Amino acid sequence: MQVTKVVGIKGVLVSLFFLLAACQGQNTDLVATKLIDAAKSQRPPTPSPTPDQGPGPTGKSNAKVIFKNPLYRSPQTSGYVLRSNSQGQYSVTPSSAINYDHLLIDVEITETRNGLLENQDFSVLTETANGQGQMINSGLQRAKPDAQGRWLFSSVGDSHRRLGQLMAYYWIHSQKQAFEGILPNSWHCKQRGIKVYSSCYDINGSFSQSQGLGPNAFWAGSDANLVCMSYLGPFESSYDASVYDHEMGHANIDYGTNGQIVQGRNYGVGCRFSRSALCCSSADGCAGAINEGQADVHSYIVFNSGALGEFFTNTSAGLEGRNAELNGNLTAQAMFNGTAIDPASQQAYGQYGPEIHLMGGVWGAAWWTLRNRIGSKNADKIFLAHLELLTGNDSFKTALGVILTAHDQLLNQGNLIQNFRSDITASFSKHGIVQ
Ligand SMILES: [Zn+2]
Numbered sequence: 001m002q003v004t005k006v007v008g009i010k011g012v013l014v015s016l017f018f019l020l021a022a023c024q025g026q027n028t029d030l031v032a033t034k035l036i037d038a039a040k041s042q043r044p045p046t047p048s049p050t051p052d053q054g055p056g057p058t059g060k061s062n063a064k065v066i067f068k069n070p071l072y073r074s075p076q077t078s079g080y081v082l083r084s085n086s087q088g089q090y091s092v093t094p095s096s097a098i099n100y101d102h103l104l105i106d107v108e109i110t111e112t113r114n115g116l117l118e119n120q121d122f123s124v125l126t127e128t129a130n131g132q133g134q135m136i137n138s139g140l141q142r143a144k145p146d147a148q149g150r151w152l153f154s155s156v157g158d159s160h161r162r163l164g165q166l167m168a169y170y171w172i173h174s175q176k177q178a179f180e181g182i183l184p185n186s187w188h189c190k191q192r193g194i195k196v197y198s199s200c201y202d203i204n205g206s207f208s209q210s211q212g213l214g215p216n217a218f219w220a221g222s223d224a225n226l227v228c229m230s231y232l233g234p235f236e237s238s239y240d241a242s243v244y245d246h247e248m249g250h251a252n253i254d255y256g257t258n259g260q261i262v263q264g265r266n267y268g269v270g271c272r273f274s275r276s277a278l279c280c281s282s283a284d285g286c287a288g289a290i291n292e293g294q295a296d297v298h299s300y301i302v303f304n305s306g307a308l309g310e311f312f313t314n315t316s317a318g319l320e321g322r323n324a325e326l327n328g329n330l331t332a333q334a335m336f337n338g339t340a341i342d343p344a345s346q347q348a349y350g351q352y353g354p355e356i357h358l359m360g361g362v363w364g365a366a367w368w369t370l371r372n373r374i375g376s377k378n379a380d381k382i383f384l385a386h387l388e389l390l391t392g393n394d395s396f397k398t399a400l401g402v403i404l405t406a407h408d409q410l411l412n413q414g415n416l417i418q419n420f421r422s423d424i425t426a427s428f429s430k431h432g433i434v435q
Pocket of ligand 1: 247
């Protein structure tokens with residue numbers, strides 16, 4: 001039997017959910033500091049609620065999940081706070097499970113195989129990574145429906161973490177359905193057999209320690225073909241659907257470009273603050289930032305929300321630099337220079353500005369601006385059409401050209417209601433991205 005292994009894959013480093021710099025000298029506490037900073041900061045005003053345009057309840061129901069994550073619909077809900085010590089070990093507060101069952105909504109689970117949360121595109125699995133990055137039996141049972149065919153699980157008292165498994169299956173499958181509804185053949189993960197580990201590694205475990213991962217998640221590249229999510233005690237990143245819809249965004253563009261997106265010479269360079277983190281070498285961005293930003297857009301589309309990782313960070317603003325709703329005036333130059341102000345913490349990004357997730361936040365914000373300008377239906381169609389035309393040689397400037405090319409193709413095919421060229425250039429120009 002082939003042993004699935006997740007270390008040694010380039011994708012581990014390029015497709016994390018957020019900044020990887022947890023074990024680099026003076027940055028030992030970077031991730032934790034950022035989490036704590038975010039948690040301590042005052043919450044910005046909650047964006048006015050937008051109607052859910054993602055795949056909501058269908059009328060039929062055989063399951064219950066949380067929409068996006070436990071903090072999205074209920075920002076006053078307190079989630080888990082993660083803190084680290086100088087050894088990079090994390091603690092979680094509270095240490096017992098928070099009951100989120102009142103947030104569960106009725107949904108329908110479809111297209112499963114063998115009575116399990118799997119189909120031809122992907123399987124939700126329960127193995128966990130050992131210190132060598134091999135996936136080994138965790139003892140967790142895979143979720144199954146009850147005798148009436150219902151998938152009903154609780155956020156408390158379930159040692160098999162089945163609500164997390166169900167969340168992963170439902171929101172990834174919903175992502176596929178949403179995309180195929182917007183533009184046929186835009187879901188490139190079809191029949192790929194991707195492995196989604198909803199409890200992939202213990203944040204304090206040896207795999208996390210050896211890789212300096214901390215609380216994070218990643219797509220491990222098409223060779224390993226897996227998505228990996230972290231947990232610590234009752235905290236499960238699989239309760240945050242924006243996380244794996246972002247990771248599946250990496251998978252989608254990886255397959256859509258036949259791996260080209262991560263193979264070009266302009267993916268990223270080692271950051272000055274940490275060689276294990278990737279940075280763009282100029283304000284014109286890099287393919288790494290485009291990849292991270294487009295992965296964020298994958299989440300925007302499903303939830304019609306420009307924030308990511310609210311549950312992860314226990315804030316309503318979500319991950320710093322990544323809330324497109326608060327980054328309407330963010331420019332690539334200001335982020336690259338580090339002078340841009342994080343709306344969550346009210347602090348400048350400083351030396352971290354060029355990092356690909358933060359630069360990707362600018363790319364995502366430009367898409368959000370376009371989405372608001374021409375409507376999600378049009379913007380999402382252009383977005384999905386341009387993905388497979390990108391390569392790892394692209395910068396923000398050339399990728400803008402790619403977007404216009406995809407737009408023109410859709411227009412010529414009669415797939416757009418009108419010409420949006422000037423809206424595209426105006427939206428990206430607002431964020432300092434011009435051809
Ligand atoms: Zn990512």
